[in-house]
Amino acid sequence: MSVITPPGQAPDQQVVIEPPARQSYLRRAANLQSVWILGVLVVIIAAFSAAAGTKFLSTSNFSLISQNIAVWAVLGVGMTFVIITSGIDLSIGSVLVFSSVIAAKIMESVGGDGWSTAAAGIGGALVSGIAWGALNGFLIAKAKIPPLIVTLGALSVALGLAQVLTGGIDIRSVPESLTDFNTYIKIAGIPALPFVALIVLIIGGIVLHKTKFGRYTYAVGSNELGARRVGINVDRHLIQVYALSGACAGLGAVLALAQFGTTTIAGQSLTNLNVIAAVVIGGTSIFGGEGSIFGTVVGLFIPAVLQAGFVIVGVEAFWQGVAVGSVLVAAVYVDQSRRAAALRGSSRPSLFALLGAKKAKEPSR
Amino acid sequence: MAPLLEARGLSRSFGHVRALDDASFDIEAGEVVALIGDNGAGKSTLVKALTGNLPVDSGELYFEGAPVIIHTPHQASEMGMEVVYQDLALAPHLNPVQNMFLGREIPRKGLLGSLGFMDEKQMRAKAEAGFAELGGTVRSFSAPVGAMSGGQRQQIAIVRAISWADKIVFLDEPTAALGVVQTKNVLDTIKRVRDKGIAVVLISHSMPHVLQVADRIQIMRLGTRVATMPAEGTTVEQLVGAMTGALDSQTVKRKEKAS
Numbered sequence A: 001m002s003v004i005t006p007p008g009q010a011p012d013q014q015v016v017i018e019p020p021a022r023q024s025y026l027r028r029a030a031n032l033q034s035v036w037i038l039g040v041l042v043v044i045i046a047a048f049s050a051a052a053g054t055k056f057l058s059t060s061n062f063s064l065i066s067q068n069i070a071v072w073a074v075l076g077v078g079m080t081f082v083i084i085t086s087g088i089d090l091s092i093g094s095v096l097v098f099s100s101v102i103a104a105k106i107m108e109s110v111g112g113d114g115w116s117t118a119a120a121g122i123g124g125a126l127v128s129g130i131a132w133g134a135l136n137g138f139l140i141a142k143a144k145i146p147p148l149i150v151t152l153g154a155l156s157v158a159l160g161l162a163q164v165l166t167g168g169i170d171i172r173s174v175p176e177s178l179t180d181f182n183t184y185i186k187i188a189g190i191p192a193l194p195f196v197a198l199i200v201l202i203i204g205g206i207v208l209h210k211t212k213f214g215r216y217t218y219a220v221g222s223n224e225l226g227a228r229r230v231g232i233n234v235d236r237h238l239i240q241v242y243a244l245s246g247a248c249a250g251l252g253a254v255l256a257l258a259q260f261g262t263t264t265i266a267g268q269s270l271t272n273l274n275v276i277a278a279v280v281i282g283g284t285s286i287f288g289g290e291g292s293i294f295g296t297v298v299g300l301f302i303p304a305v306l307q308a309g310f311v312i313v314g315v316e317a318f319w320q321g322v323a324v325g326s327v328l329v330a331a332v333y334v335d336q337s338r339r340a341a342a343l344r345g346s347s348r349p350s351l352f353a354l355l356g357a358k359k360a361k362e363p364s365r
Numbered sequence B: 001m002a003p004l005l006e007a008r009g010l011s012r013s014f015g016h017v018r019a020l021d022d023a024s025f026d027i028e029a030g031e032v033v034a035l036i037g038d039n040g041a042g043k044s045t046l047v048k049a050l051t052g053n054l055p056v057d058s059g060e061l062y063f064e065g066a067p068v069i070i071h072t073p074h075q076a077s078e079m080g081m082e083v084v085y086q087d088l089a090l091a092p093h094l095n096p097v098q099n100m101f102l103g104r105e106i107p108r109k110g111l112l113g114s115l116g117f118m119d120e121k122q123m124r125a126k127a128e129a130g131f132a133e134l135g136g137t138v139r140s141f142s143a144p145v146g147a148m149s150g151g152q153r154q155q156i157a158i159v160r161a162i163s164w165a166d167k168i169v170f171l172d173e174p175t176a177a178l179g180v181v182q183t184k185n186v187l188d189t190i191k192r193v194r195d196k197g198i199a200v201v202l203i204s205h206s207m208p209h210v211l212q213v214a215d216r217i218q219i220m221r222l223g224t225r226v227a228t229m230p231a232e233g234t235t236v237e238q239l240v241g242a243m244t245g246a247l248d249s250q251t252v253k254r255k256e257k258a259s
Helices: A021-031 A033-055 A059-084 A092-110 A115-141 A147-166 A176-183 A192-210 A212-222 A224-229 A234-260 A271-281 A293-313 A319-344 A351-359 B043-050 B073-078 B096-100 B110-114 B120-133 B150-164 B180-195 B207-213 B236-244 B248-258
Strands: B005-014 B017-027 B032-037 B058-063 B066-068 B081-084 B168-172 B199-203 B216-221 B224-230
Touching: A033 A293, A033 A319, A059 A092, A059 A192, A059 A212, A059 A234, A059 A271, A059 A293, A092 A115, A092 A147, A092 A234, A092 A271, A115 A147, A115 A176, A115 A234, A176 A192, A176 A234, A192 A212, A192 A234, A192 A293, A212 A224, A212 A234, A224 A234, A271 A293, A271 A319, A293 A319, B005 B043, B017 B043, B017 B058, B032 B043, B032 B180, B032 B207, B032 B236, B043 B168, B043 B199, B073 B081, B081 B150, B096 B120, B096 B150, B120 B150, B150 B168, B150 B180, B180 B199, B180 B207, B207 B236, B216 B236, B224 B236
Parallel strands: B017 B224, B032 B199, B032 B216, B081 B168, B168 B199
Antiparallel strands: B005 B017, B005 B058, B058 B066, B216 B224
16 A cells, blocks of 8 residues: 555545444434434323323234335335335225226125135235336336326226226125234234235345345435446336335225225325335435335334324324324424535535434544 | 467457447456557457457457357357456445355265355355465455445456456556556556456556556557557657557557567
8 A cells, every 4th residue: 555644634534444333323224214213202202191091002002003004105116116126106096996996806806705716816915016017107207208297197997997896896705814913913913914914024124124126215315327437227126116115005005905805996096105105204315326115014004003192192083194294394304404515525514423423432533 | 479369450340430440459467458549449349259248340359269150258258358347347235255156156076066056155254265376455354345445346346357267358447536556456457467467457547556556558540450569668649649540650660669
């Protein structure tokens, strides 16, 4: 090394090996939006617990909450991938409805209440979801239509076709094996639907954070041109990511059928926005390149806990919307200021993160 | 011996604009060749044509003496050529190790590897070795690249390129956005790369830097190579003269002497 460091030179020039791992974990954790939002969730839970005591902090209450978010959690996995690529998928609610109609039609024609009937329906829902997702992905990657427009179109078309297929009337022919699965079965003490959602979340987290597929998802969202230049097949990857989102909507359709025992044609009009809000609250950047499944889980719990808490405390549930909206805007504000500061070269800029730096006891230079 | 990479009579038009007009280029193994010329002289277009990023209308490429046609950047990579673009093409949210192995991840052994799991430990060890070899100024291998300084990002892009290139590295204006010390680091890096036996093609507007590190200088004007000069004994005035066309007769004479 023949680097001469003049006095007063920026630390840029020093050859410094990695700082100790523990401290860097702490500092990195303090910078993660999902950690901050987890803090917000803990505060909310603590506040409701203080106000309502064991009525709020009970197994049955949290069991109910987890059942309420099971479907959204499955959709949230796909949405997290999509948003990390700096895309958006508005169509998931409608694709869910379409897939559940397909599944219900198949199960109706197969007949019976056993698992074979349900399996045929599940297969149909997954195929239908993947097909919608792949179509979205193809139009986005190959035809270069913006994701917002493509999935807005798919939202309308999928819902329209679902209504055409059913005449707008919900189908109730869901086999008992599927509805019983929701009602009676508990796995490891967790009701069946949240358990399925948990499995999907874990698999999604592993794929996103540990595999090449996940790495490329970040790379595409972070610098699409750069990803192309290092030889990543960006078009194919985008199609796969949207197909994954579609598959999640297909699985979500099955869970919704099990939960409600009927297709929910009119009931999913805000599903897409609720899921997007949860993903974004959880620290996944709408500009791409950043995000985690863990954050999405936390982002899902915040609205659900608020709703359950308001009901128990006796506040009108309408306040939930007010609270969630505020959290959403605040989360994106923090995210943006972090980004702006990262561009300036500093890693710890925003109000929240400044507090975090103090907590992490940054050594003075 | 045939040059490592040679281009003869490359031409390429965009509509009525002849971006490359019978342009030639050659580089030997382990040599630093600077490519200079005014804005729009065709330097970047030539590099694109040499690395499979741009099809040409006419002309031939020879790699180690054998005629080749390079269709894709991927093909150029496989032949041992890498390009460091002006915008560096790094993913700002990924860390240096992830950037270095992007698109070339080392899979885990066995079933997990075929499922797409990556051997993070091995990648990290290799990346650290690569940075150590070049005397890197990268401080953290776990922080995202976007939070690093321009000099560090440049270093990461260069280390990535030379880790994969075993024949030629193309550097498109590597010092344009850098301070004095960072520039010196990049120039030192270029010399170290050359000492490893890898040829370097350096595009730059900075004449002093070019004279400092290059073995030969090829000057382009209006889409063609107008002169080749040895760096030794050439002055900035001569380079500028050749770039602008003011010294045409003299450069031709020098070129004859040089060859």
